[in-house]
Amino acid sequence: MTQKAFIFDLDGVIVDTAKFHYLAWKKLADDLGISFSEEDNEQLKGVSRVRSLEIILQMGKVTMTDTEKTVHLAEKNEDYLSYIATMTSDDILPDVPRVLHFLKSHNIPMALGSASKNAKQILAKVGLLEMFDAIVDGNEVSKAKPDPEVFLNAAAKLSATPANCVVFEDAIAGIQAANVAGMYSIGIGHREVLTEAKQVFKNFTEISTQFLEHLIQKTA
Numbered sequence: 383m384t385q386k387a388f389i390f391d392l393d394g395v396i397v398d399t400a401k402f403h404y405l406a407w408k409k410l411a412d413d414l415g416i417s418f419s420e421e422d423n424e425q426l427k428g429v430s431r432v433r434s435l436e437i438i439l440q441m442g443k444v445t446m447t448d449t450e451k452t453v454h455l456a457e458k459n460e461d462y463l464s465y466i467a468t469m470t471s472d473d474i475l476p477d478v479p480r481v482l483h484f485l486k487s488h489n490i491p492m493a494l495g496s497a498s499k500n501a502k503q504i505l506a507k508v509g510l511l512e513m514f515d516a517i518v519d520g521n522e523v524s525k526a527k528p529d530p531e532v533f534l535n536a537a538a539k540l541s542a543t544p545a546n547c548v549v550f551e552d553a554i555a556g557i558q559a560a561n562v563a564g565m566y567s568i569g570i571g572h573r574e575v576l577t578e579a580k581q582v583f584k585n586f587t588e589i590s591t592q593f594l595e596h597l598i599q600k601t602a
């Protein structure tokens with residue numbers, strides 16, 4: 383049997399940090415007089431921090447120097463980290479620990495592949511840092527999803543062939559990145575949104591042990 387490797391996105395797959403990103407971006411948007419709703423926040427999922435700010439500025443037709451952007455990005459992150467500080471294992475999304483423990487018990491290599499520069503800190507707060515054999519986060523990648531860089535780096539760190547990797551992602555760009563990397567993409571969210579994913583589940587409670595066994599045994 384070919385050795386499979388599993389790669390997980392963080393926000394929207396393992397934890398719901400989108401609500402904290404929203405609160406921190408909302409505060410900044412309010413300060414800048416830009417209207418910003420929870421629906422607008424959907425556009426920022428899976429997108430890098432600096433690109434998120436650019437999208438918000440475009441929404442409000444506001445221009446800013448690079449120095450001003452740096453100051454606001456630091457403020458936003460400080461605010462975001464104050465929410466992260468409150469996180470515990472209770473913030474892990476339902477049934478994620480069951481799936482991770484199942485894979486671990488079958489000695490399946492696992493990596494995190496996230497756009498977040500705060501990924502390690504978040505995993506440590508919720509007590510999942512030790513579950514992953516490799517972490518590739520926003521500090522290590524130069525090209526954002528849908529570029530496959532983050533997932534290809536994760537596969538390399540696990541010494542896995544892309545065709546043997548399974549990726550769990552909640553963002554359209556993330557699914558595209560996994561597909562471009564030649565990996566098996568599993569969407570977490572809505573089927574109508576994640577149309578390019580090979581399979582879609584609403585959340586991990588829908589992922590059965592039989593399905594995981596099937597993924598582990600499946601030939602590429």
Ligand code: B16
Pocket residue numbers: 391392393394400403426427428429430431434459495496497498499500501520553
């Ligand atoms: P940070 P993921 C992404 O995480 C978030 O979905 C996105 O909203 C955020 O802007 C990005 O991380 C960067 O996060 O500000 O912590 O570096 O879904 O790729 O795990």
Ligand code: MG
Pocket residue numbers: 391392393394395427428551552553556
């Ligand atoms: Mg995500």
